[in-house]
Amino acid sequence: MSAEPEDFEVQLRAADGVGVLEWSGRASQQTVDRAVSLAADDALIVRGLRRVEVSLPADDRMGRRALQRAGFRLEGRRREALELPDGTLSDVVLYARLASDLVYGPGGFTGVMNSVLPRKRLIAHALITDPWDRVCLLETTFKDDWELPGGIVNPSESPWSGAVREIDEELSLDLSVGRVLVIDWLAPYLGWEDAVELIFDGGVLSQQQIDAIVPDPGEIRAVHWLAPDKAAEKMAPFARGRMLAAVACRLGGGTQYLERGLPRRD
Incomplete structure (x- = not known):
């Protein structure tokens, strides 16, 4: 034929x-x-x-x-x-x-x-606490729920560098972050495509460091220091899950993998 x-x-x-x-x-x-x-x-x-x-x-x-x-x-x-x-x-x-x-x-x-090929958005946040174990939360000018310091990693920028840069931009704070506490997969949400978020250990700030914070007026309405359970009440459900997991990993060691702010159940 x-x-x-x-x-x-x-x-x-x-x-x-x-x-x-x-x-x-x-x-x-x-x-x-x-x-x-x-x-x-x-x-x-x-x-x-x-x-x-x-x-x-x-x-x-x-x-x-x-x-x-x-x-x-x-x-x-x-x-x-x-x-x-x-x-x-x-x-x-x-x-x-x-x-x-x-x-x-x-x-x-x-x-x-x-x-x-597909590309995923990458987000880098940091768990930062004060000497009384209160979590640093940022009240932003563009959404109702509060969030940990950090943000979206730029193209060709490492997650570690992105976290450090975002902390500097948001708080005028020159801070080196430590190990990764949490890896979380974020499902599509409010028009956003899915993403991966890393939470680094930002350590415990001294009172002198806290007093030196200058929030970016264009993005940050206020900086809050709250106990983890009180901080969770101000965060979106998936965000509070990874924040609490980060606190637990700092105390107990290790790194936890989450999906939608929850431990994966196989």
């Missing part, structure tokens, strides 16, 4: 150093791979464009595979941007390849995979 004839064409529109690839027709994966790769090489190497981009339906697996094999990076997603013939809506994904991108070899492969 003979294979179906292939009728696949790639077109390039270019302006101001940027090219846009579009294609039509049907073909095998091998043919699509080759056509997209040759078109991208022609645009960036022969024609001297600095960038080539492609928009396509998110469920176009063949097209996405061809782009990734040709060294294109995933740059974004337009939600429900395309109405399909049956009336359903599809997301549209944007891929691009720059003339300066590394395409071939291990570095090219990992660069592409880095753009398409």
Whole structure:
């Protein structure tokens, strides 16, 4: 039985150093791979464009595979941007390849995979107490529940460095944190995607250190020192669970893994 004839064409529109690839027709994966790769090489190497981009339906697996094999990076997603013939809506994904991108070899492969594989948000907080074992809680300007000092870790920043930076930004406190007390997986919540949180041991502050705290007025409404049970009453349920676990780990040793602020039950 003979294979179906292939009728696949790639077109390039270019302006101001940027090219846009579009294609039509049907073909095998091998043919699509080759056509997209040759078109991208022609645009960036022969024609001297600095960038080539492609928009396509998110469920176009063949097209996405061809782009990734040709060294294109995933740059974004337009939600429900395309109405399909049956009336359903599809997301549209944007891929691009720059003339300066590394395409071939291990570095090219990992660069592409880095753009398409999932990424998780990472949060670093610290358990900081005073000489009377009261927990430092921050009342912020942007939410009702109170939280431990710390925040979201920046790209290419280590969790330890993120915790130290956030404490400095929030409290003007130059503080080195210690070991990890708690690792917690945060489920999706209020529009946030899931994340991983680490709670470091921020140690016991002296009265002199406490007196030197200057809260960031843009983010911190007040700094509170509360016994762990009283602190828990001011926190969201999942946040209080990991705070109490952190207190227990400081006292008893070890590091505890949680999910949604609770010990995992297998």
